[in-house]
Amino acid sequence: MSGTEPAADLAALVRPGAVAIVGASADPTRIGGRPIACMLRAGFRGAILPVNPNRAEVQGLASYPSVADLPQAPDVAVIAVPGAAALQAVEELGARGTRFAILFTAGAFVALRRE
Numbered sequence: 001m002s003g004t005e006p007a008a009d010l011a012a013l014v015r016p017g018a019v020a021i022v023g024a025s026a027d028p029t030r031i032g033g034r035p036i037a038c039m040l041r042a043g044f045r046g047a048i049l050p051v052n053p054n055r056a057e058v059q060g061l062a063s064y065p066s067v068a069d070l071p072q073a074p075d076v077a078v079i080a081v082p083g084a085a086a087l088q089a090v091e092e093l094g095a096r097g098t099r100f101a102i103l104f105t106a107g108a109f110v111a112l113r114r115e
Helices: 034-042 083-096
Strands: 018-022 047-051 076-079 100-103
Touching: 018 034, 018 083, 034 047, 076 083, 083 100
Parallel strands: 018 047, 018 076, 076 100
Antiparallel strands: none
16 A cells, blocks of 8 residues: 555454355364364354365355355455465455455465556
8 A cells, every 4th residue: 555545444354244265174173174163163143155166065054166156255265275276266256356365375376466
């Protein structure tokens, strides 16, 4: 930011109505399973939207095969997939209107820069 733009509204980040977990895992000890387990244990009242192309259900929640298949645009996404897939997920989520992403990724990741 150049300092002249208004600060981003962070309400959707700190009080999201929907959170997608891209790379969701049924195992609550794995990086793609921990956020789901924590939100469930804490009683998160918003929508938890697991994304995993290989599972119809993750930790008792309906899972979606892709970001495009989500029933709504999440306010926040936790991305827990390898670098190249993370970049694609960020692009797809941005196209859906997701404003915030938290990345837990390894490997090659190319940063996006929007002009």
